[in-house]
Amino acid sequence: MARYGGATASGFVRSASRGEDQFVLAMDDGSTRTAxxxxxxxxxxxELPDLPGVADRWGRDVLYCPYCHGWEIRNQKIGVLAADSHSVLQVLTFRQWSPDVTLLLNDALELSAGQAEQLAARSVQVAEGKVRALEVRDDQLAGATLDSGATVALDVLVVSPETxxxxxxxxxxxxxxxxxxxxxxxxxxxxxxxxxxxxxxxxxxxxxxxxxxxxxxxxxxxxxxxxxxxxxxxxxxxxxxxxxxxxxxx
CATH class of the missing domain: 3.50.50.60 (FAD/NAD(P)-binding domain)
Incomplete structure (x- = not known):
């Protein structure tokens, strides 16, 4: 950038206001910049789901995007943590990458008859109940534990963060x-x-x-x-x- 006459400034902008013919940016160190x-x-x-262990595994074996990580997690045991009705499309998308995909309803989604039919046709498993914890072994995700005490074996967990x-x-x-x-x-x-x-x-x-x-x-x-x-x-x-x-x- 400097080669083309540009300049950089470190710090965070706390607020922006309009001055006379310019904007005034208030920085976190008390200084200002104008533009x-x-x-x-x-x-x-x-903002990740409030589930113990998710933040620690984020970007490793807790993921979000099928287009960013699909190839790397192909043919693994993939679980999709439901957040809303969009989770059905999400799990069907990840089904392209593996024959072993589970939709964890997590008490967040009630499937319609049509949605259940779609998942069954694509051999997507459905786990009822709320997810209460992640199971990790040797610093690798091994599964998701449900409130019933049952554990769904997983290599990867897909979540829907609030962006x-x-x-x-x-x-x-x-x-x-x-x-x-x-x-x-x-x-x-x-x-x-x-x-x-x-x-x-x-x-x-x-x-x-x-x-x-x-x-x-x-x-x-x-x-x-x-x-x-x-x-x-x-x-x-x-x-x-x-x-x-x-x-x-x-």
Whole structure:
């Protein structure tokens, strides 16, 4: 970035407010930064299910995305911890990677007749009851223990974390993350260029699209940067026109 005239600053932005022709960012160390436009790329935080052991295994054998980890966990014993009706599609998706897949209802989902038929047709097992603990042996997931005392043997547990947008610093600008249309979590709402409802503020990456991976997020950042540059070009041109009119006595 430095090669192209850019600069970086370490720290966390606590709040953003609008000053005269610019935004003022209050940093956690008490200093401030100013900017004419903002691009929010603060991402998300995953709030995991309140189940002992999940946080310790997260990213190892407790996973979420079939497209990130599907190949690596192929043909293993996969359990999907139900969160809502979306869990049915989730378990059917993971069924592509293994013949041994179990839907752990966890008292969070009551299957319809159609859903039960789909799962049976794909040989997906269904475990009734609430999951109360994970069983770990030799630092590897071995199963999930139900409230009945029974244990479902597992190599991998799939969960549905609540994906929370890390954009609370924008509250003073009147921008609040909105609830996702599907699944638990929040995001900043934008148009196709990444522009938010607050003039001068754009967002890209997981802050606005919780499913975006690296390439998708980078492409969104580029699109937003182009829009920001165009907005600044037009703003500078308007100012130049106004100054020229003043000099000309108009």
């Amino acid at each position: 004419r436009r903002l691009l929010i790329a603060s991402g998300i935080v995953d 929370i947008s890390k954009a609370n610093m924008l509250q003073r600008l009147g921008l609040e993350p909105a609830a996702l249309r599907e699944g638990p979590g929040t995001r900043l709402e934008t148009d196709e260029s990444g522009r938010t409802s607050c003039p001068g503020v754009w967002a890209a990456g997981n802050a606005t699209d919780v499913s975006a991976q690296v390439m998708t997020a980078a492409a969104a950042g580029l699109r937003a940067a182009e829009a920001i540059n165009a907005d600044l070009v037009l703003a500078d041109t308007r100012r130049a026109v106004e100054e020229a009119r003043v000099l000309a006595g108009h």
